Amino acid sequence: MERGFPFLDIQWYPGHMARAKRLLFQQLSKTDLAVELCDARIPLSSRNPDLDRMIAGKRRILLLCKADLADAGATNRWLTHFTNEGVRAMAYDATPRNTQKARELMDSAAKEFYERAERRGIKKTLRAMVVGVPNVGKSTFINRLTGSATTDVGDRPGVTRANRWVKANPYLEVLDTPGLLWPKLSDKKAATRLAYIGTIRDAVYDQLELSIRLLSELLADRKETTCERFKIKNPDAEGITLLDEVCRGRGFLLKGGVSHYDRASAVILDEFRGGKLGRITLEQPPAASGETGAC
Ligand SMILES: Nc1nc2c(ncn2[C@@H]2O[C@H](COP(=O)(O)OP(=O)(O)OP(=O)(O)O)[C@@H](O)[C@H]2O)c(=O)[nH]1
Ligand SMILES: [Mg+2]
Numbered sequence: 001m002e003r004g005f006p007f008l009d010i011q012w013y014p015g016h017m018a019r020a021k022r023l024l025f026q027q028l029s030k031t032d033l034a035v036e037l038c039d040a041r042i043p044l045s046s047r048n049p050d051l052d053r054m055i056a057g058k059r060r061i062l063l064l065c066k067a068d069l070a071d072a073g074a075t076n077r078w079l080t081h082f083t084n085e086g087v088r089a090m091a092y093d094a095t096p097r098n099t100q101k102a103r104e105l106m107d108s109a110a111k112e113f114y115e116r117a118e119r120r121g122i123k124k125t126l127r128a129m130v131v132g133v134p135n136v137g138k139s140t141f142i143n144r145l146t147g148s149a150t151t152d153v154g155d156r157p158g159v160t161r162a163n164r165w166v167k168a169n170p171y172l173e174v175l176d177t178p179g180l181l182w183p184k185l186s187d188k189k190a191a192t193r194l195a196y197i198g199t200i201r202d203a204v205y206d207q208l209e210l211s212i213r214l215l216s217e218l219l220a221d222r223k224e225t226t227c228e229r230f231k232i233k234n235p236d237a238e239g240i241t242l243l244d245e246v247c248r249g250r251g252f253l254l255k256g257g258v259s260h261y262d263r264a265s266a267v268i269l270d271e272f273r274g275g276k277l278g279r280i281t282l283e284q285p286p287a288a289s290g291e292t293g294a295c
Contacts, residue, residue: 008192008205008213016161020178023163025054027175030127033110034060035102035174037132037141039197040070040091043078044283045190046133046199050182055131060088061109063102065137067091074281081285094137099144127165127173133199134158134179142166142176151176157201193282198273208243211265214272215242217282229277230268 034055039046043064062082067075075091082089088109092098107114110126117124130138134157142151146168152159157179164176181200194200196214218226219235219242227235231249232242240261246252246268247259254260271277 008188008195008209017178017180020161020163021050021054021180024129024131024177024180027129027163027177028054028058031129031175032059032113032126033106033128034058035106035128035130035141036060036062037065037092037130037136037138038062039133039136039199040064040067040075040078041197041281042190042193042283044286045187045193046136046197048131048133048180048182051131051180055129059109059113061102061105062087062089063092063141064089065092065094065132065141067098068093069275069279071279071281074284077285078281081287092137092141094140094144096144099141102141103145123171125171125173127175129175129177131177132179133181133194135197135199136179138179139176142168142174145172145174155198157199196269196272196282198269207269208240208261208265211268212239212242215246215268218272218277218280222277222280225277229271 036047036051036055064070064075064078070091079089079091088105090098090101090105092102106126106128113124113126130142132138135155139151139153139160143149143153146166150166151164160176160178162178166174166176168174179199181194191200192210192213195205195210215226215230216238219232223235226232230246232245233249234245237245243261243264244259246264247261250264250267252260252263252267272280
């Protein structure tokens, strides 16, 4: 699996993120329910331990987002894992059916909140905070809940810059929040995987290194599909020569037949992120894989 290529050393915690964390903290007292979003392709590495600590003690649910890009069997194993840990979790893919299911899960987690209001003879508005790492689909989820394009969405991390309460109906308000990473991405494996799926801004790491590392992981686990997709003739190639394989195979060549590495590396990352290699989950639940708490 390692093929002699190390995980990347990525450090990323810009000032605006520290501020976003402080501002999020201030919203906690106004929040009845936390909706945590992680990425179904890396449910371990995409859960922020900082956020976890912040919302501990709150009513909460967990959505395994972008489930349409993850392996369905692995997602089911993760759901069993979270259920065994007492976490209310579901797979989410931004469809109307799953948005309705998520709504029902929110209501069931807030049952006691509704019952308390009912005992007092009032109908209260549920205030739910949507949190998670950058680019996981927080604003998309809110737009699906409200049935409108109220919040900005974009396929890059850092689209949402400020907390914003949005009314879904008279009895439900949701808080859109900026994506939060944690100060020390000291777990290189987690940081590298977050970069694979587009959680960390491209400028922060070496894109060539990242794409080679991803290609190596893909070749180790699904050689045939990967060779076919990227027209790789020699899957045993390593480092930059692996990128040469892709450049030659896919015709990413500059004048004089020189490899266009940047193009190859952007295509590898884009196609993986867009699910062109199929539905892939990079992490298995701890019991099944032997991995323990990547984050
Ligand atoms: N395949 C797939 N893509 C999704 C899903 N949900 C969101 N996306 C896409 O993921 C990208 C990021 O979505 P956003 O809703 O902007 O993510 P965010 O968590 O609000 O991101 P930040 O505000 O940057 O932290 C967009 O291109 C969405 O279209 C999903 O369930 N499946
Ligand atoms: Mg957003």
